Amino acid sequence: MSKYIYGIDFGTTNSALAILDAENNNLVKLFTIPSLLFFPEPVNPKEPVIPTVGNDAISLYVQNRMRGRFMKSIKKVLPNKSFIDTRIGSKSYRAEDLVALILVHLKKLADAFTGENITTAVIGRPVVFDENPEKDALAQERLSKAAKIAGFEEFYFQMEPIGAAFTYERQIKNQELVLVADFGGGTSDFSLMRLNPEAINQADRKADMLAQGGIYIGGDSFDSDIMWNKGTPHFGRGVKEEFTPGKPIDLPLSYFHSICSWEKMNFLDSLRMKLSIAKSYNFSGKDYRVKNLQTLIEHNLGYVLFKQIEKVKIDLTKVDDAIFEFNESEIEINEPISIQEFEETIIDKNLEKIENYLQEFLDKNQINNDDVDVVFMTGGTSMVRPLNNIFVKRFGNEKIKSGDNFNSVAMGLAYSFKVLAEAEVC
Numbered sequence: 416m417s418k419y420i421y422g423i424d425f426g427t428t429n430s431a432l433a434i435l436d437a438e439n440n441n442l443v444k445l446f447t448i449p450s451l452l453f454f455p456e457p458v459n460p461k462e463p464v465i466p467t468v469g470n471d472a473i474s475l476y477v478q479n480r481m482r483g484r485f486m487k488s489i490k491k492v493l494p495n496k497s498f499i500d501t502r503i504g505s506k507s508y509r510a511e512d513l514v515a516l517i518l519v520h521l522k523k524l525a526d527a528f529t530g531e532n533i534t535t536a537v538i539g540r541p542v543v544f545d546e547n548p549e550k551d552a553l554a555q556e557r558l559s560k561a562a563k564i565a566g567f568e569e570f571y572f573q574m575e576p577i578g579a580a581f582t583y584e585r586q587i588k589n590q591e592l593v594l595v596a597d598f599g600g601g602t603s604d605f606s607l608m609r610l611n612p613e614a615i616n617q618a619d620r621k622a623d624m625l626a627q628g629g630i631y632i633g634g635d636s637f638d639s640d641i642m643w644n645k646g647t648p649h650f651g652r653g654v655k656e657e658f659t660p661g662k663p664i665d666l667p668l669s670y671f672h673s674i675c676s677w678e679k680m681n682f683l684d685s686l687r688m689k690l691s692i693a694k695s696y697n698f699s700g701k702d703y704r705v706k707n708l709q710t711l712i713e714h715n716l717g718y719v720l721f722k723q724i725e726k727v728k729i730d731l732t733k734v735d736d737a738i739f740e741f742n743e744s745e746i747e748i749n750e751p752i753s754i755q756e757f758e759e760t761i762i763d764k765n766l767e768k769i770e771n772y773l774q775e776f777l778d779k780n781q782i783n784n785d786d787v788d789v790v791f792m793t794g795g796t797s798m799v800r801p802l803n804n805i806f807v808k809r810f811g812n813e814k815i816k817s818g819d820n821f822n823s824v825a826m827g828l829a830y831s832f833k834v835l836a837e838a839e840v841c
Contacts, residue, residue, distance in 0.1 A: 419443075419529050421536040422829025423521065424575065424822075425514065425558070426450055427490040427600030427635060428795060431822050432521040434529060435829035440616060442829060445822050446524045449473065450517055454484040457504040464504035468520040481715045488635055488677045489513050491601050493554035494545035495678075511560035518565035534568040537828040537835060539575040541602040542629030571835040574627050575599070576606035578827030579793045582818060584610040585830075591788040596806065597824065598796035603769050604629035605776050607787075615830070618837030626780040630772040632765050634728070634796035639675040640762045641724045645739050645750040647671040650708040656698040666695050670708060680717045689713075707746045714744050723748075731757055732798045758801035770805050784809055791816050793823040 422433040427450060434444040448469035453476045457464050467475045476485045484503050492498050492510045500507040526532055544554030555572065562570050576595040583593065587610060595606040607626040614620065652671045655663035670692065673679040682688065689712065696705040711717065723741045730737035731754050741748040758766070777783070790810050797803065797820060806815055819826070 417529070417531050417533055417535070419531065419533050419535075420829065420832050421522070421525055421533055422539075422578070422825045422827070422832070423518065423536050424539045424578070424825035424828060425490060425517065426824075427488050427602075427633065429821055430517055430521060431825035432525050433822070433825040433829040434525055434533075435832060437832060440830070440833065442826055444525070444528050445825065446521055447821055447825075448517070448521065448524075450487065450489060452484075452486040452489065452513060452516055453479075454486075454503045455479055456483045461505050463506050466503075466516055468517055476718065481719065485715070485718050486513065487718065488600060489517070491635070491678055493557050494547070494550035496550060496553060509557075511557045511564060514558060514561035515564035518561055518567075522565055522567075532566070534566060535832075536562065536567045536570045537573050537578075537832050538562055538567075538570055539578050539824055539828050540572050541597075541599070542574050542576065542604040542606070542627045543602060543631055546631055571832070573828050573831050573835060574604070574606060575824045575828075576604045576627065576629075576793075577608065577624060578824040578831060579791060579818075580606055580608045580610060581615075581827035581830040582793075582823045583789075583791045583816065583827075584612060584615055586816075586818070587612050587789075592786060593789045593791055594782075594787045594810075596790060596792045596797065598792070598794040598799075598802065599633050600635045600796065601631070601633045602629050603632050603772070603796075605773065607780060607782065616833070618833050620834050626776070626782075628772070628776045628779075630769060632769055633794075634799070635677070636765050637728060637762050637796070637799060638721060638724050640765060641727060641739065641752070641757075642675045642721075643671070644761045645752060646720070646724070646748065647674065649704060649746070649748050650674060650711060651695070651699070651702065651705040654699050654702050654704055656695050657700075658698055666699070666705070667691075670695075674708070674711065674717070677717065677721060680712075683712050684715075710744050710746055716743055716746070719743060727752055728799065732800055754800065758804075762799075762801065766801055766805065769802065773805070773809075787814065789816050790814050791818070793818060793820055795820050 418438045420435050420437050424431045430450045431447045451472040453472035454464045454466045500509045544551045576597040580595045590611040593610050597604040605628050609623040651666050657663045673682050699705050727737045727739045735754045739750040790806050
């Protein structure tokens with residue numbers, strides 16, 4: 416049996432793999448890639464299309480002038496019962512097949528480093544894939560199938576915030592009651608743990624894992640908020656169409672809900688929806704904003720547009736004023752956004768939902784703010800300032816800690832191997 420095992424954090428935005436030397440419980444290597452897939456347009460419809468993964472997917476997508484199937488936020492498809500499969504070229508892909516492509520890519524990178532075919536892994540999962548238990552179970556079942564397709568024979572699931580907690584535990588000197596807040600692209604997850612540096616090599620940590628919870632809101636939700644407030648008016652939200660003279664009506668809101676969510680944007684790229692939008696364009700008096708919507712879909716500009724939205728979000732982690740700027744194929748957007756507007760108008764509803772859930776989580780587990788020694792914040796979305804401020808106001812700046820926002824979970828998942836393996840033996 417190999418001495419190596421893998422800790423895998425399959426994320427909405429990025430995925431990471433940590434290689435653990437299980438004999439001495441030390442990490443030896445980390446790999447991180449964007450959770451992206453690109454399928455070029457097939458030359459021959461009867462032949463399979465060879466997909467690319469991660470950064471290579473971005474490069475090839477641009478080289479192909481943004482033509483083909485480009486996929487992001489695939490993790491959010493896992494709990495979607497209505498997603499059965501999607502046909503690309505001559506092949507149909509189920510949700511687990513798409514996820515497996517990313518896992519296979521990570522495994523190949525890691526196997527090349529170890530020189531072995533490693534088949535044991537700890538795989539992270541959010542506390543909630545979906546707040547509906549049936550959908551949540553479906554998501555884990557699909558992730559389990561993906562792991563098997565990728566070549567893993569022995570694997571365990573661990574809550575992602577618990578993985579982050581095991582990483583933080585290696586940084587402390589004394590016992591602490593820690594609230595781990597893991598903010599990813601799709602979910603906000605919480606874990607309450609009693610951490611002790613003297614316990615890092617203990618197999619049985621059940622008594623230290625006090626509570627877990629989560630809500631289905633993450634960085635993608637904030638991106639959608641920016642798109643709704645600052646983007647959709649440039650694509651026809653607020654425009655009227657007039658089928659009957661003298662009776663103008665709003666364009667269908669379904670257009671704009673779809674372009675605010677990456678996984679729904681492809682719904683508009685169908686003959687039926689394209690005809691509907693063309694009809695709206697004509698009956699709106701050929702309004703240029705509806706033409707922008709047509710261009711967005713026809714030219715497959717969703718990824719480029721959302722990269723600019725993400726840039727604004729990142730800019731606002733450092734500065735108080737940023738500009739959502741997009742100039743492509745005659746679509747021109749130049750929208751200033753202040754940190755105050757971002758917090759109080761754009762993402763305020765989702766911030767409130769996260770804060771309310773946090774209060775419920777603490778109340779349910781009879782934890783007061785003063786009981787918590789440290790709040791360990793991880794995940795790329797944890798850098799969003801208004802979100803961070805919720806925790807600073809509640810717990811005090813001195814209690815807020817952070818680590819490697821993109822690798823803490825994968826590292827901790829690998830560290831938790833001994834705990835999970837021992838629990839199965841027992």
